[in-house]
Amino acid sequence: MSISGLSYSPWSPIFWLLASVVVMIMAYFFRRRGQKKYKKDTEQTKIFLCGEEVPEAKQRHIRAHNVYWGFFETMKEYYDANIKAHTGIINDYIIWFLVLIAISAIILFIVGIV
Amino acid sequence: MVVASLAFVEFLVIILARDIYLNGLHIYTLGASSPDLTIPENYIVPVRIILEVDSMSIFMAIISATVSLAAAIYSLSFMKGETGQNRFYTLLLLLVAGMFGMVLTGDLFNLFVFLEIASIAGAALTAFRTKFADTAEGGLKYIVISTVAALMVLFAIGIFYAQYNLINIGALAHVMQYTMLDKIALVLLAIAFMMKLASVPLHMWCPDTYSVAPASITIMLVVASYACLYALFRTCFTLYGVSPDMVTVGWIVITLGMLTMFVGVTMAVFQTDIKRLMAYHCISQTGYMLLGIGVGLAVLNRPEALNTYGIAAMDGGIFHIINNALYKGLLFLTAGALFYRTGTRDLNRMGGLAHKMKWTTIFYIIGALSISGIPPFNGFASKLLIYESVYRFNPILAIVAMITSILTLASFTKAFYSAFMGAELPEYQEVKEVPKSMIAGMAILAAGIIFFSLFPGLVVERLAHPATEALINQGAYISGIMGGGG
Numbered sequence: 001m002s003i004s005g006l007s008y009s010p011w012s013p014i015f016w017l018l019a020s021v022v023v024m025i026m027a028y029f030f031r032r033r034g035q036k037k038y039k040k041d042t043e044q045t046k047i048f049l050c051g052e053e054v055p056e057a058k059q060r061h062i063r064a065h066n067v068y069w070g071f072f073e074t075m076k077e078y079y080d081a082n083i084k085a086h087t088g089i090i091n092d093y094i095i096w097f098l099v100l101i102a103i104s105a106i107i108l109f110i111v112g113i114v
Numbered sequence: 115m116v117v118a119s120l121a122f123v124e125f126l127v128i129i130l131a132r133d134i135y136l137n138g139l140h141i142y143t144l145g146a147s148s149p150d151l152t153i154p155e156n157y158i159v160p161v162r163i164i165l166e167v168d169s170m171s172i173f174m175a176i177i178s179a180t181v182s183l184a185a186a187i188y189s190l191s192f193m194k195g196e197t198g199q200n201r202f203y204t205l206l207l208l209l210v211a212g213m214f215g216m217v218l219t220g221d222l223f224n225l226f227v228f229l230e231i232a233s234i235a236g237a238a239l240t241a242f243r244t245k246f247a248d249t250a251e252g253g254l255k256y257i258v259i260s261t262v263a264a265l266m267v268l269f270a271i272g273i274f275y276a277q278y279n280l281i282n283i284g285a286l287a288h289v290m291q292y293t294m295l296d297k298i299a300l301v302l303l304a305i306a307f308m309m310k311l312a313s314v315p316l317h318m319w320c321p322d323t324y325s326v327a328p329a330s331i332t333i334m335l336v337v338a339s340y341a342c343l344y345a346l347f348r349t350c351f352t353l354y355g356v357s358p359d360m361v362t363v364g365w366i367v368i369t370l371g372m373l374t375m376f377v378g379v380t381m382a383v384f385q386t387d388i389k390r391l392m393a394y395h396c397i398s399q400t401g402y403m404l405l406g407i408g409v410g411l412a413v414l415n416r417p418e419a420l421n422t423y424g425i426a427a428m429d430g431g432i433f434h435i436i437n438n439a440l441y442k443g444l445l446f447l448t449a450g451a452l453f454y455r456t457g458t459r460d461l462n463r464m465g466g467l468a469h470k471m472k473w474t475t476i477f478y479i480i481g482a483l484s485i486s487g488i489p490p491f492n493g494f495a496s497k498l499l500i501y502e503s504v505y506r507f508n509p510i511l512a513i514v515a516m517i518t519s520i521l522t523l524a525s526f527t528k529a530f531y532s533a534f535m536g537a538e539l540p541e542y543q544e545v546k547e548v549p550k551s552m553i554a555g556m557a558i559l560a561a562g563i564i565f566f567s568l569f570p571g572l573v574v575e576r577l578a579h580p581a582t583e584a585l586i587n588q589g590a591y592i593s594g595i596m597g598g599g600g
Binding site: 061085086101104105 | 254255258259262263266294297298300301302304305308309315316318319322359362363366377380381383384386460461462464465466489490494495498524528529531532536537538539540541567568569570
């Protein structure tokens with residue numbers, strides 16, 4: 001089945017959902033064969049931190065600015081350049097606009113001559 | 115009253131869409147004795163304001179009507195505590211009128227007028243909540259960039275009028291000579307619309323404005339920017355059509371589309387303000403649309419390539435517009451819901467909200483999976499069309515588009531973890547789910563996503579592909595005007 005009658009882009013969400021249901025049934029089947037001693041709301045379900053006291057919820061939640069820290073460190077130069085370009089001053093936004101108009105006009109002009 | 119009128123508008127748009135699908139393009143000449151009398155007696159050119167609605171126009175009208183209805187319902191509770199409700203809803207309807215005018219008109223000057231109407235209403239609505247310090251700045255930025263862009267559009271219209279004594283799109287396309295002045299007008303129009311679209315490097319106003327506007331207004335601003343995308347398409351395909359410059363214009367659009375996609379998503383991952391994060395994603399997703407349409411433009415002069423993959427790329431780009439309006443709208447509304455209950459947009463201060471806001475969490479998951487292109491959601495269907503068709507044009511472009519999609523998923527995973535996951539935080543012990551009207555607003559868009567996810571073939575066949583055909587078939591649009599009445 002194709003999205004737009006093309007020979008490529010074969011995609012049917014219905015088949016995908018049917019396949020997902022089959023996978024979920026299989027997962028449920030394997031889960032039922034698992035550990036029988038599990039009990040809800042007992043010591044078994046509490047967080048274990050090498051025997052240490054577990055911090056309060058507020059302290060153990062990793063905040064947004066720490067997520068992907070390594071990625072941002074690696075891309076530091078790229079981000080510095082982008083943040084520097086985004087001055088927040090509207091005059092600069094208009095300058096970008098005028099520069100892009102000029103560049104596009106020059107490109108069309110050159111292509112027209114060639 | 116506002117919700118009822120917008121629901122009625124939605125109903126009328128659906129009826130008109132069905133009629134256009136069955137019977138083709140519709141013309142309505144304002145002030146004429148007969149609606150299809152485009153050229154009055156003793157005239158050789160159209161002189162009145164003419165509405166010309168084809169499959170592309172009605173496609174945009176469906177998006178405008180649906181998102182506006184969801185926004186109005188959401189606003190009932192979201193804006194309840196604000197003063198000046200009558201002014202708010204008046205401006206909201208004015209913004210709707212501006213968007214509809216832009217996508218339904220067949221006249222360039224009329225397009226400029228409606229662009230101004232939408233811009234003024236949008237800026238006023240952005241700055242509406244004066245109790246917040248940053249809203250006035252967001253509104254100011256929006257009106258300044260809109261006014262400068264509109265000024266360039268007006269310059270371009272002046273160039274056409276000076277040369278051809280015409281301002282009707284179809285009539286202008288009929289006599290277009292592709293002079294040097296026409297090229298300058300093309301650049302002015304295209305870059306002005308790209309400014310309103312927030313295409314990189316003209317994107318910087320977008321996070322500044324979208325992040326401070328009320329959530330229901332942000333989603334309408336997104337759709338208003340898509341009305342400018344429509345204007346860009348009309349300019350390139352209908353006004354200029356198959357001209358030698360279109361290959362160059364196509365490559366300019368592709369280049370800006372790639373930059374928009376990549377810079378948008380990489381800046382989004384970095385954000386910790388949830389609305390700025392989503393605003394950058396808005397920029398990024400526009401890149402996909404520009405890529406799909408840019409490929410169509412670049413091969414417009416090559417029938418074989420156009421039929422092999424160009425039309426599919428355009429189908430994908432256009433399908434992505436409606437998908438993005440739905441899931442981006444839904445995501446902005448969930449961000450609004452979080453702000454409504456927590457009083458902050460800062461992801462660093464959120465956490466564990468899934469325990470308290472179950473509906474909002476479910477809607478966020480639907481929107482996030484969809485925008486990230488995860489099967490079986492509609493975002494996957496439109497991205498698949500774009501990937502496969504663009505790959506045939508240039509594999510590197512398709513690979514960058516896929517990397518962008520991976521970063522999109524990473525970014526929304528970060529926002530999901532930061533806001534919703536984790537143990538309940540003590541400061542949000544009293545937080546509860548948002549009021550029913552806000553849930554209803556989100557539910558409308560979520561229902562649209564699920565429907566489009568289950569039946570992507572139907573949507574492409576009935577909406578996106580006819581819109582692509584309407585764009586490519588310049589002759590039909592011209593004959594709608596020049597061949598009518600008289």
